Amino acid sequence: MATKLANPLISKANRHVTINPPKMCQPIGAMYATLGIDKAVPLVQGSQGCCTYVRYQFNRHFKEPVNIAVTSFHEDAAVFGGRRNLIEGIRNLVLRYSPTVIGVITTCSSETIGDDIEAFIKEAYKKLSEELSSEAANSVYIVPIHTPSYAGTHVKGYDTATISYVKYFAKKKEENGKAYIIPGMINPGDIEEIKHILDLMKIDYSVLFDISKTLNSPLMPPKPLYPEGGTPYSELEDSANGKVAVALCPHAGGSAAKYLESEFGVKSMLGPFPVGVANTDRFIENLSQVYEVEIPYELKVERGLLLDAMADTCQYTMMKKAAVFGDPDIVIGVTRFLCELGMDVKVVETATPSPTFTDEIKAIFDEYNIEGEILVDSDLYEFEYLAKEAGVDVVLGNSKGVEVTKSIKCPLVRIGFPVYDRVGYFRYGITGYKGSIWLLDLIVNTILDYSYPHDKLHQ
Amino acid sequence: MKLQNLLQQRDKHITKHGVPECQRPTIPGIMSQRACTFYGARWVLAPIKNSLHLVHAPADCAFYGQNVRKKNYMILSTDLVEKDIIFGAAKKLEESIVEADKIFDSYDLVFVYATCTASQIGEDIEWSIKRVKDRVNKILIPVVVPGFSGYSQADGHHIAQRAIANYILKNFKKTGEIENSVNIIGEYNVAGESQAIKRLLEKIGINVICTYTGDCCLSQMEKSVNARLNLLLCRSSGLLLAQFMKERFSIPYMEVSFYGIENTITSLKKIAKFFGKEKAAEIVADEEFSKIKHKIQFFKSKLQGKKAIVLLGASRIGFMTNAFKEAGLEILVCGSQFGCSNDYEIARCILPDSILVDDFNCAEVEEIILRFSPDLFIGGTREWYLSHKFGVPFLVLPQETKPYACFEGFLHLLIDVYKEVFAPVWRLI
Numbered sequence: 001m002a003t004k005l006a007n008p009l010i011s012k013a014n015r016h017v018t019i020n021p022p023k024m025c026q027p028i029g030a031m032y033a034t035l036g037i038d039k040a041v042p043l044v045q046g047s048q049g050c051c052t053y054v055r056y057q058f059n060r061h062f063k064e065p066v067n068i069a070v071t072s073f074h075e076d077a078a079v080f081g082g083r084r085n086l087i088e089g090i091r092n093l094v095l096r097y098s099p100t101v102i103g104v105i106t107t108c109s110s111e112t113i114g115d116d117i118e119a120f121i122k123e124a125y126k127k128l129s130e131e132l133s134s135e136a137a138n139s140v141y142i143v144p145i146h147t148p149s150y151a152g153t154h155v156k157g158y159d160t161a162t163i164s165y166v167k168y169f170a171k172k173k174e175e176n177g178k179a180y181i182i183p184g185m186i187n188p189g190d191i192e193e194i195k196h197i198l199d200l201m202k203i204d205y206s207v208l209f210d211i212s213k214t215l216n217s218p219l220m221p222p223k224p225l226y227p228e229g230g231t232p233y234s235e236l237e238d239s240a241n242g243k244v245a246v247a248l249c250p251h252a253g254g255s256a257a258k259y260l261e262s263e264f265g266v267k268s269m270l271g272p273f274p275v276g277v278a279n280t281d282r283f284i285e286n287l288s289q290v291y292e293v294e295i296p297y298e299l300k301v302e303r304g305l306l307l308d309a310m311a312d313t314c315q316y317t318m319m320k321k322a323a324v325f326g327d328p329d330i331v332i333g334v335t336r337f338l339c340e341l342g343m344d345v346k347v348v349e350t351a352t353p354s355p356t357f358t359d360e361i362k363a364i365f366d367e368y369n370i371e372g373e374i375l376v377d378s379d380l381y382e383f384e385y386l387a388k389e390a391g392v393d394v395v396l397g398n399s400k401g402v403e404v405t406k407s408i409k410c411p412l413v414r415i416g417f418p419v420y421d422r423v424g425y426f427r428y429g430i431t432g433y434k435g436s437i438w439l440l441d442l443i444v445n446t447i448l449d450y451s452y453p454h455d456k457l458h459q
Numbered sequence: 460m461k462l463q464n465l466l467q468q469r470d471k472h473i474t475k476h477g478v479p480e481c482q483r484p485t486i487p488g489i490m491s492q493r494a495c496t497f498y499g500a501r502w503v504l505a506p507i508k509n510s511l512h513l514v515h516a517p518a519d520c521a522f523y524g525q526n527v528r529k530k531n532y533m534i535l536s537t538d539l540v541e542k543d544i545i546f547g548a549a550k551k552l553e554e555s556i557v558e559a560d561k562i563f564d565s566y567d568l569v570f571v572y573a574t575c576t577a578s579q580i581g582e583d584i585e586w587s588i589k590r591v592k593d594r595v596n597k598i599l600i601p602v603v604v605p606g607f608s609g610y611s612q613a614d615g616h617h618i619a620q621r622a623i624a625n626y627i628l629k630n631f632k633k634t635g636e637i638e639n640s641v642n643i644i645g646e647y648n649v650a651g652e653s654q655a656i657k658r659l660l661e662k663i664g665i666n667v668i669c670t671y672t673g674d675c676c677l678s679q680m681e682k683s684v685n686a687r688l689n690l691l692l693c694r695s696s697g698l699l700l701a702q703f704m705k706e707r708f709s710i711p712y713m714e715v716s717f718y719g720i721e722n723t724i725t726s727l728k729k730i731a732k733f734f735g736k737e738k739a740a741e742i743v744a745d746e747e748f749s750k751i752k753h754k755i756q757f758f759k760s761k762l763q764g765k766k767a768i769v770l771l772g773a774s775r776i777g778f779m780t781n782a783f784k785e786a787g788l789e790i791l792v793c794g795s796q797f798g799c800s801n802d803y804e805i806a807r808c809i810l811p812d813s814i815l816v817d818d819f820n821c822a823e824v825e826e827i828i829l830r831f832s833p834d835l836f837i838g839g840t841r842e843w844y845l846s847h848k849f850g851v852p853f854l855v856l857p858q859e860t861k862p863y864a865c866f867e868g869f870l871h872l873l874i875d876v877y878k879e880v881f882a883p884v885w886r887l888i
């Protein structure tokens with residue numbers, strides 16, 4: 001059922017009720033990061049729904065099975081605390097799946113009753129060494145991650161998880177000169193694209209929380225217990241010895257990069273999310289400066305191909321009105337790219353509270369002489385109203401935008417997470433020059449499909 | 460050996476004979492496929508037309524609860540933040556209800572949910588509702604569904620039914636029976652199934668007043684108390700409501716199923732007998748069956764003897780397995796996340812030699828696939844891609860596009876099963 005906009009808008013800032021929230025919970029962000037570690041299992045300390053609902057999102061977006069365990073809070077746990085559940089949960093998980101890393105992810109309910117998960121984990125270790133052996137118990141790393149959902153969104157959850165892992169694992173040893181990439185909540189295709197760029201630049205790197213293979217695995221029976229790929233915990237340990245820590249999405253992973261800088265002197269590089277021309281340029285230039293390498297010819301060709309594609313299609317993108325919603329860093333990056341395409345960005349929204357979002361978007365708007373609405377910590381109802389008022393031609397966002405675009409009667413270009421009503425979006429990255437070409441094709445083809453009669457195209 | 464020990468925890472939940480132990484707490488850490496109480500309540504209440512759903516919780520319960528049975532519904536939230544958790548958010552809730560009422564003035568109902576956090580900090584949503592009652596022009600219904608109350612989504616189904624009974628139906632009075640009329644209870648109009656059943660019943664001269672809750676609105680609910688008979692499709696999400704209506708409005712109910720030819724014909728006959736329309740039912744059944752008779756032959760011959768594993772929600776294991784058996788599948792294992800002993804007893808009657816599993820988990824799903832190497836796996840989204848990784852075809856329920864109910868629905872089911880099992884990809888692995 002599409003939202004009816006019969007009444008004039010009451011802005012989110014002036015009302016209490018949130019209508020169609022586009023933000024997810026902290027635990028899902030923490031799980032996202034955990035699933036990128038080799039042989040790691042997220043263990044959710046909370047009710048079953050906190051795991052089931054979230055697994056469902058992963059299943060539908062990546063079309064992959066995911067291993068996420070839950071300590072199954074029933075009424076007794078909610079009253080007496082989740083001590084027994086967590087200890088038993090860890091024991092069962094270790095015996096059944098022998099994981100290397102367990103991320104204990106708390107939820108609203110567990111945080112509200114004040115579960116002391118650090119103490120519970122200690123007890124769990126004790127129990128494991130009694131039941132198995134102390135070596136076996138010590139070979140599993142159990143990392144506490146505090147993610148009450150009333151204190152932030154999925155973006156914050158991812159950020160919290162990254163810093164929890166880095167704090168737990170990182171150990172200073174000899175410098176290795178590597179670049180450590182913290183990707184944020186982006187798709188396997190995006191990560192592949194970043195790897196491609198770094199390979200071309202001949203930079204030694206390691207992607208922390210690398211979901212590119214764990215959440216995009218081949219059909220090759222027999223199925224392994226854990227999908228291949230994922231960052232080994234030793235890389236997390238080694239991250240203290242890198243040359244640079246790159247958070248592609250500063251809101252999701254920035255604090256881990258900053259921690260590595262302040263604690264171990266690893267230079268932190270926060271963003272920009274490399275989509276579009278200028279942002280990708282900046283990303284590559286930053287790296288080339290740090291590593292003192294020339295920008296390779298292949299990358300210049302890719303840049304040229306992007307510019308070529310932009311020149312070929314500017315008649316379709318120029319002055320087209322667009323609206324964007326999603327995670328802050330991705331929205332900032334995509335907004336800049338849309339401006340580069342000559343599109344008129346009318347509304348941008350992120351549901352994640354952010355101190356920098358407004359300023360960054362404003363800077364882009366000023367640069368391109370655009371007057372658009374900026375919504376922070378808002379909902380899709382307000383977004384829909386403003387986009388409708390502005391008469392936008394295209395909306396960019398995740399699958400929750402479907403109802404919005406139905407009501408505005410314009411097409412939706414799917415970016416971000418979750419995209420569950422189309423297949424394959426996770427395969428293709430929007431990062432880098434190549435990814436931007438794909439995103440450009442997607443936008444232009446969507447506009448063509450929607451607003452040009454097929455027989456009128458005679459190029 | 461250690462693993463053996465662990466499996467003993469689940470020993471009684473997996474049985475070759477008799478009924479497995481069920482409705483027990485989930486064992487922590489075993490990757491159960493169960494969901495929470497809020498999830499169960501959303502599944503029952505979301506489809507009610509012209510209703511607002513306000514979730515008193517951090518915004519995420521609302522985010523995840525928006526998408527129900529492959530449909531998107533509008534959902535509201537009070538979006539609790541840290542300071543609300545500490546100081547309480549009764550005021551925020553009250554204002555939210557009033558605002559929602561103003562913004563969506565053409566709606567009839569407001570369901571106000573309290574999930575884990577709100578319940579833990581002692582938010583009294585019933586009290587808040589009482590306080591704003593006079594300022595709001597709609598029926599306000601509290602639904603207290605903290606995710607931890609109860610062992611699975613089945614408890615949410617019950618809470619949702621009680622909410623409908625206590626806050627909506629209780630206010631209605633029976634004004635007189637409507638001839639040849641029924642309500643359908645426990646049917647959610649997945650891919651237009653309600654309409655398929657409605658059309659079939661209309662052919663024998665029986666009108667469906669209200670379908671709880673797949674295709675219903677407040678005015679239909681008001682009229683529904685005058686029905687002659689209730690048809691109960693899903694026991695887990697409908698039995699309480701049927702019992703309530705029997706008690707309150709003296710409407711008898713009968714359990715029916717429209718999955719598979721056999722079930723459909725038996726159910727039609729049962730219903731027709733109640734209304735004294737046996738002849739009409741026979742004619743309609745013959746007519747409808749003859750339409751698909753020739754078409755189903757091919758698929759049935761192809762699927763004959765294929766080994767299948769069926770893991771579904773509670774009462775579906777009873778009334779859907781019959782349809783799969785009719786399709787020619789040999790069902791080796793049948794299980795449910797949240798079945799009650801009644802569900803398993805019915806399943807046992809249909810499948811005397813199969814293994815029944817209660818509250819199955821990921822490791823067991825993998826074990827079952829390896830041990831039985833089935834030709835087809837039937838289950839929900841969460842097992843879908845797991846099964847594929849073993850190279851086993853999968854039929855996902857609820858279905859994607861076409862109804863599986865009634866005569867033509869059975870043909871759709873056969874075609875969908877055929878499409879999965881005979882996809883060339885499985886031979887290329």
